[in-house]
Amino acid sequence: MTGEKGGEFRGKTIEAAINAGLTALQLSREEVEVEVIRPGSRGVLGIGAEDAIVRLTGIQPEPPQPANKSELRPVKAEPKPPPEPRPSEPRSAPKPVSKAETCPEPAKTPGSAAEAGVSSKDWAAAEMGKDFLAGLLGRAGLRVTVEVVTQSAAEAEEGDRVPVLNIVGDDLGVLIGRQNEVLSALEFITRLAVNQQSHSRSQFTVDVNGYRAKRAESLRKLGLRMAEQAVQSGRTVSLEPMPPSERRIIHLALRDHPKVFTQSVGEGDRRKVTIVLKKE
Numbered sequence: 001m002t003g004e005k006g007g008e009f010r011g012k013t014i015e016a017a018i019n020a021g022l023t024a025l026q027l028s029r030e031e032v033e034v035e036v037i038r039p040g041s042r043g044v045l046g047i048g049a050e051d052a053i054v055r056l057t058g059i060q061p062e063p064p065q066p067a068n069k070s071e072l073r074p075v076k077a078e079p080k081p082p083p084e085p086r087p088s089e090p091r092s093a094p095k096p097v098s099k100a101e102t103c104p105e106p107a108k109t110p111g112s113a114a115e116a117g118v119s120s121k122d123w124a125a126a127e128m129g130k131d132f133l134a135g136l137l138g139r140a141g142l143r144v145t146v147e148v149v150t151q152s153a154a155e156a157e158e159g160d161r162v163p164v165l166n167i168v169g170d171d172l173g174v175l176i177g178r179q180n181e182v183l184s185a186l187e188f189i190t191r192l193a194v195n196q197q198s199h200s201r202s203q204f205t206v207d208v209n210g211y212r213a214k215r216a217e218s219l220r221k222l223g224l225r226m227a228e229q230a231v232q233s234g235r236t237v238s239l240e241p242m243p244p245s246e247r248r249i250i251h252l253a254l255r256d257h258p259k260v261f262t263q264s265v266g267e268g269d270r271r272k273v274t275i276v277l278k279k280e
Contacts, residue, residue, distance in 0.1 A: 005058035006032075010051040014039060021056040032056045118150065118163050125202030126163035129190045133165055133206065136189070137175075144169035151205065154216035154249060162203040165190065166210060175208045179243050179269070183208060216249050223253040223275070227260045230275045237275040241266065247273050 005025045011017030018034060025032065033056070040052030126148045134146040145168045151161040167175060176183050187206035195201055207213065222239070230237040239250065250273045251262050260275050 006056055008037060008053055008055045010053050012040065012051060014052045014054060017052045017054045018056070021054060025056060025058065027056075027058060031059055033059060118161055121200070122162055122203050123148070125194050125198060125200075126165060126204040128197060129165050129194045129204055129206075132193050133167070133186070133190050136186075137167065142169065142172070142175075144172070152213040152216055154220045154253075155205075155212065162205060164205050164207050164212070166207045168209060172208050176211055180212075180245070181243075183212075184243070184245075215246070219246055219249045220253040223250040223262075223273075227254055227257055227275050230277060231259050234277065236277070238265075239273045239275070241270050241272045244271075247271070 005027060007021065007024070009017050009021035009024065011020050014036060017040075018029070022029065022032065035055040035057070037053040037055055038050065041050045130146045130148055134144070137144050137146075147166050147168060149164050149166050151164050174182065175186065177185075183206060190206055191202075191204070194204075205212065219242075226237045226239060242250075247264050251264075254260060254262050254275065259278055261278055262273050262275055264271055265274055266272050
């Protein structure tokens with residue numbers, strides 16, 4: 001040895017022997033050269049096992065090379081010409097963000113309860129519900145607009161329309177749910193909050209992107225079509241199970257039909273509308 005650190009070390013494995021040497025020499029793996037003297041053996045069933053032996057030799061760091069004198073000569077920096085003045089440009093105002101980039105544009109809504117054809121009490125309650133529902137959905141991280149519109153003719157009884165809080169936005173199917181269960185829950189919570197705040201009972205419904213209005217029209221047409229089928233076949237026709245609000249639309253659509261009448265049968269979620277022929 002010529003003064004550098006080193007020596008032979010043992011371990012059950014090569015890695016164990018190397019780690020033992022590094023600990024003894026107080027060096028890192030990058031600071032030694034490793035030579036395997038004996039790789040070691042586990043033997044058979046522990047008989048004839050041999051330790052691994054390695055030789056570690058410390059690596060001498062290379063002395064720093066003297067810098068070239070030519071490199072040490074200071075270079076005389078030439079003065080840079082002053083930058084040419086640029087003509088001042090008027091600072092443009094920031095582009096305003098359009099309303100369409102933030103929230104969808106709400107549909108045109110009636111300006112008053114009289115225009116909407118609903119009671120002023122229900123219209124005022126709907127305005128309160130609009131603020132509550134917008135805040136609730138905003139805290140849930142949804143970018144939506146809530147508008148107050150008039151209930152569609154297919155949903156309402158004659159002369160008995162109520163306001164609708166229509167939630168407008170993109171990809172809002174999650175707010176409807178299976179058989180409208182999420183939408184019904186939103187409506188219940190909003191009504192409860194408004195009734196507690198106003199200390200009175202008011203009527204309004206909650207919709208998402210006009211879903212209920214479209215569904216109501218579709219159900220109305222379905223009821224008329226199935227009534228015609230019942231008349232032609234002479235048999236009672238049963239529709240698929242529906243929530244109460246949708247069964248009501250079928251009942252309203254066929255209540256004045258001259259040849260059939262409707263009734264709800266079944267229990268719970270399986271309750272459905274049947275279309276029955278009137279007796280002559």
